[in-house]
Amino acid sequence: MYFLKRILFMAPLLLLISFLAFILVRVTPGGPFDRERKPASPEIERNLRAKFHLDEPMAKQYWRYLNGVLHGDFGPSLKYRNHSVTDIIVQGLPISLSLGGLAFCFALGTGIPLGFLTAVHKGAWQDYLGSFVALGVICIPGLVIGPIFVMLFAIKMHWFPVALWGSPWHAILPVLTLGLYFSGRVARLMHEGMLAILHAEFITTARSKGLSEIAVLLKHAFRIAVLPVLSYSGPMLADLLTGSFIVENLFQLPGIGVFMVNSSLNRDYTMVVGLVLLYAILLLALNLAVDFLFTMLDPRVRYE
Amino acid sequence: MSKLENLSPNQRAWRRFRRNRPAAAASIFLLLLVGIVLLWPALGRPALAPRLPEAVTYSPDALSDAQFAPPSFQHWFGTDVHGRDLLSRVCYGARISLLVGLVGAAVSLVIGVLWGAIAGYCGGRWDGVMMRFVDVLYAMPSIIFVIVLITALNAVLGKMQEGAKGLSAENVRLMQLAGLFAGLGAVSWLTMARIVRGQVLSLRHRAFVEASRVLGATHARIILRHILPNVYGVIIVYLTLTIPSIILYESFLSYLGLGIQPPQASLGSLIASGAEQINSIRIYWWLIVYPGAALAFTLLALNFVGDGLRDAWDPRSERKG
Numbered sequence: 001m002y003f004l005k006r007i008l009f010m011a012p013l014l015l016l017i018s019f020l021a022f023i024l025v026r027v028t029p030g031g032p033f034d035r036e037r038k039p040a041s042p043e044i045e046r047n048l049r050a051k052f053h054l055d056e057p058m059a060k061q062y063w064r065y066l067n068g069v070l071h072g073d074f075g076p077s078l079k080y081r082n083h084s085v086t087d088i089i090v091q092g093l094p095i096s097l098s099l100g101g102l103a104f105c106f107a108l109g110t111g112i113p114l115g116f117l118t119a120v121h122k123g124a125w126q127d128y129l130g131s132f133v134a135l136g137v138i139c140i141p142g143l144v145i146g147p148i149f150v151m152l153f154a155i156k157m158h159w160f161p162v163a164l165w166g167s168p169w170h171a172i173l174p175v176l177t178l179g180l181y182f183s184g185r186v187a188r189l190m191h192e193g194m195l196a197i198l199h200a201e202f203i204t205t206a207r208s209k210g211l212s213e214i215a216v217l218l219k220h221a222f223r224i225a226v227l228p229v230l231s232y233s234g235p236m237l238a239d240l241l242t243g244s245f246i247v248e249n250l251f252q253l254p255g256i257g258v259f260m261v262n263s264s265l266n267r268d269y270t271m272v273v274g275l276v277l278l279y280a281i282l283l284l285a286l287n288l289a290v291d292f293l294f295t296m297l298d299p300r301v302r303y304e
Numbered sequence: 305m306s307k308l309e310n311l312s313p314n315q316r317a318w319r320r321f322r323r324n325r326p327a328a329a330a331s332i333f334l335l336l337l338v339g340i341v342l343l344w345p346a347l348g349r350p351a352l353a354p355r356l357p358e359a360v361t362y363s364p365d366a367l368s369d370a371q372f373a374p375p376s377f378q379h380w381f382g383t384d385v386h387g388r389d390l391l392s393r394v395c396y397g398a399r400i401s402l403l404v405g406l407v408g409a410a411v412s413l414v415i416g417v418l419w420g421a422i423a424g425y426c427g428g429r430w431d432g433v434m435m436r437f438v439d440v441l442y443a444m445p446s447i448i449f450v451i452v453l454i455t456a457l458n459a460v461l462g463k464m465q466e467g468a469k470g471l472s473a474e475n476v477r478l479m480q481l482a483g484l485f486a487g488l489g490a491v492s493w494l495t496m497a498r499i500v501r502g503q504v505l506s507l508r509h510r511a512f513v514e515a516s517r518v519l520g521a522t523h524a525r526i527i528l529r530h531i532l533p534n535v536y537g538v539i540i541v542y543l544t545l546t547i548p549s550i551i552l553y554e555s556f557l558s559y560l561g562l563g564i565q566p567p568q569a570s571l572g573s574l575i576a577s578g579a580e581q582i583n584s585i586r587i588y589w590w591l592i593v594y595p596g597a598a599l600a601f602t603l604l605a606l607n608f609v610g611d612g613l614r615d616a617w618d619p620r621s622e623r624k625g
Binding site for chain 1: 439440442443444445447448449451452455456459460463548552555559572575576578582584587592593599601603607608
């Protein structure tokens, strides 16, 4: 019942978000046709504006756009005029999805064990080393580590291809560049989650029942300690799946992260609103899924 | 033990912070860094320069014929595409990056604290509306906001420069910098607002607030004098963690060409111009490694300090102190 209400509540929220994004890009100076080959005569620009209904009142434009969206049509891109926004997203999304999905798996696959081990060995050298590594990868941004990976492993060593997409070999450097930061974040969350739970009463109970330490840690502590990671996973996955400008730009991947930046630079109105909506839908849906998983993992969590 | 009891919470937190060795080391590193980047321009002065090694006396803007010189005794960090000394440029860039981080964080602090405090203090319907607004902004990609804000400002500035009055190039650059501060602060206040609102919500019905209200204090006075001082610890902790994220955001914007504009430089724009020089024939690793290391160490130190402050102010760490 609670989740049904949440899903129903998403509709007005998305409406508000689309409206805000729509207004925001429209009121900023400059237009989508500013960078046309000059001199674009006033007639040409007027015809272009008329073709894309930019000469109508704002409210009417928004209404027209909303109508299109409800029918699954996000309008034509104002910059790449032979393509619709839907086309561009459909072409770019699979690449961003697979790149982001792999980076997500990498972040969880390395971050969770690292955070788990550093918490279990609290105060020992494993803790100091592991926690330092986790903080270190958070502080080395992708725009530093990406070029270094390219120079070292691709150009100097020839271990990996320099750019582009295709084979598993192509994926390794971009996934590492994208995923390392999140891996550090996950490790820190997992570390704190474990530390907070290790002194809980139900852990003491489990120990006093005579369970082996491994069973206590893995079966009882883990499922509660992983909850902070879980709640971070929603926004993290939304960020990862909608592409990263730096990684896509550096490795020349045709994902949608590049479009996210370029469309707002080019005032490609329809494209911006389409991408904002895509991000918002992903984020809201993922947060909902996270809250649902919470109830599965932690029996104490109840939503009414 | 009895002496410990007499200390105020802030004094106890400060004591715990000083005992945290990584955090203390990181604060010293930051102080040194700030000292170096502030004193750097003075080293090139004629009065000092002859007595110092030549490598530390270059100006960040002085062009030379030694393009892409690798790190050497003369140029410790090498030189860039225009033959400029990279060590001096890294010092210059670190100064701008730190400035951007501090001012951007201050902007986000003001917006976030006021928004959160007002929402929490008013409660009820206002709280609902204001926090739903924060939720909506959370669900939008912040990069689009920043780009739109900054390009809009640049367009306005361009018009003003062409206009009859004609702003000087110097003023335009200052205004661009101010716009960058505002833009970065404007997208980083959401979490601060949520944190402050939660704290204020729990404070607003406490006896000392009610007492002050009964005595006829205005709402502004209650918020500023009675409620916010109780939230300082949380605010400071979160502020130290906001600075590195804003420095990071600025470096990303510089990578897009929207951040600091040349001939000025930040660590991010230095890295970005290093990344432009990647080719398969020659590797200019120093163009990325040195500014990147400066950025990473700065962020690392700020994070250590932030973590140390959080542990020091966290009531749960009281027993250990």
